[in-house]
Every structure is written in C-alpha cells, then in structure tokens.
Amino acid sequence: MYEIRQRPVRLEIGHPHDRLPLRSASEVREARRAGNRARSGFVDELRCECARPGCRATVPALAEGYRGVRERFIVVPEHGGGDDMVVAAADRFFVVDVVDERPLARRRLHRSGPEAA
Numbered sequence: 001m002y003e004i005r006q007r008p009v010r011l012e013i014g015h016p017h018d019r020l021p022l023r024s025a026s027e028v029r030e031a032r033r034a035g036n037r038a039r040s041g042f043v044d045e046l047r048c049e050c051a052r053p054g055c056r057a058t059v060p061a062l063a064e065g066y067r068g069v070r071e072r073f074i075v076v077p078e079h080g081g082g083d084d085m086v087v088a089a090a091d092r093f094f095v096v097d098v099v100d101e102r103p104l105a106r107r108r109l110h111r112s113g114p115e116a117a
Helices: 025-039 061-066 104-110
Strands: 043-045 058-060 073-075 084-089 094-098
Touching: 025 043, 025 073, 043 061, 058 061, 061 073
Parallel strands: none
Antiparallel strands: 043 058, 073 094, 084 094
C-alpha cells in the first residue's frame, strides 16, 4: 500500500523570501501578492494571486492600479470563483475579495447564534 505524504509547496516568484515552504491557500496568496507588490513598476506582467499552488498564470502589471484596497487579490478570470467576490473585472484579470477560505462544512460548524441552523 502506498502512503501519500503532503509536502509543503514551494512558490518560486523570484525573491528568496518567496521560496519559503507554504502550507495553506492563504499563505500562497499572500506570498504572491507580496511578490507582485515588490515588483510592481519594474515588470510588464505579474503573477496570478489565486490559491492554486502550481499556478504560473500572469496578469498585466496595470492590474495593480485596480486593486484599490490592499487586502484584495488579482487573479486571471479562470481562477476566480468559489468564495471570491469579484469587485473589478477586465478581459485578462479580476480583482477579488476573499470572503472566507474555509470549506462550507467547516463554516457551518463554526457559526453561532440563531442563524446557525
């Protein structure tokens, strides 16, 4: 019987701090966003800030100007969705707010109050 082991994902963006082992979707997104913000103004394209560990998609650097709020992420249209709320859209990118990254079943378990039913 084979045993499946999860290894930390290595996100190679170009800066040594971006090559740290990442474990969660939010860490992947945060690392890509930090790398994009550091390179903004120096390159023509930025990395997609989706939560997919192996994503190599790019968005135009001008998308950074549409971010608006620092907590938002820039993704290619095919990688938006799920719990992402699109706040700006263009042909090659979406600017999204991440509503909640926990799976729906876990969110239901963590609710409290009358709406928890």
